[in-house]
Amino acid sequence: MSENPVQHLLQAFNYISRCVQTQLARFILRSDQPPASAQKDNLLTSLSSYSVGAFHPETLQKQKPSGPTTREDLGRATWTFLHTLAAQYPEKPTRQQKKDVKELMAILSRMYPCKECADHFREVLIATPVQAGSHDEFSHWLCHVHNVVNRSLGKLTFPCERVDARWGKLECENRACDLQGAASIDVANDAHKRR
Incomplete structure (x- = not known):
């Protein structure tokens, strides 16, 4: 059976996409003061449901907010x-x-x-x-x-x-x-x- 010529490339870009999504989540969570616990939980829930498992709320909670990607x-x-x-x-x-x-x-x-x-x-x-x-x-x-x-x-x-x-x-x-x-x-x- 012949291989799909773009399958491997798509897998590679899927990985990059997950990295970008993680950075986006960091950007969204970034603020001068941390959000209230309930607001943070709602944001994390909406983020995790948005991208079909690309990142988990637990992972986002552990990450420190950061600025733009260097x-x-x-x-x-x-x-x-x-x-x-x-x-x-x-x-x-x-x-x-x-x-x-x-x-x-x-x-x-x-x-x-x-x-x-x-x-x-x-x-x-x-x-x-x-x-x-x-x-x-x-x-x-x-x-x-x-x-x-x-x-x-x-x-x-x-x-x-x-x-x-x-x-x-x-x-x-x-x-x-x-x-x-x-x-x-x-x-x-x-x-x-x-x-």
Whole structure:
């Protein structure tokens, strides 16, 4: 069965959407004085019902109100997302998965909310094209690129041989965190068994 070419990209943007929703919730909750308990409960209830489980009232109550997202916050969130994606990237990716991850990097280099960052990332991609032939190749390529960016910012670099220890696979039941997802794997296995 052929894969939906945008499925993986949509999953990636779903993750980013949840991060944006969390920041939006922080913005909505921000005020000079904390709201009364009843008002806070009503706000949290309406927020949690608005986005079908993207964030929970308990999570919002634990978060400290903050100002607008900083460039540094956005950068950390983006690198966390990308390294988590790389950790889930299969050892033997399909042609479509290789294409999708390359397209994602190209899109980030054009659409990233920080123009200076996007321009720099585009330059890095030209100098060091995406390597996505396997999990190890993509994880180490991404670590190298992250280090290029860190050096340009005067930050410390990360030892890429430790990338899997730092950003390991997500722990999910029934392989639900695999890029292909459990349903796709089951369909592929069923098709293989019928041969």
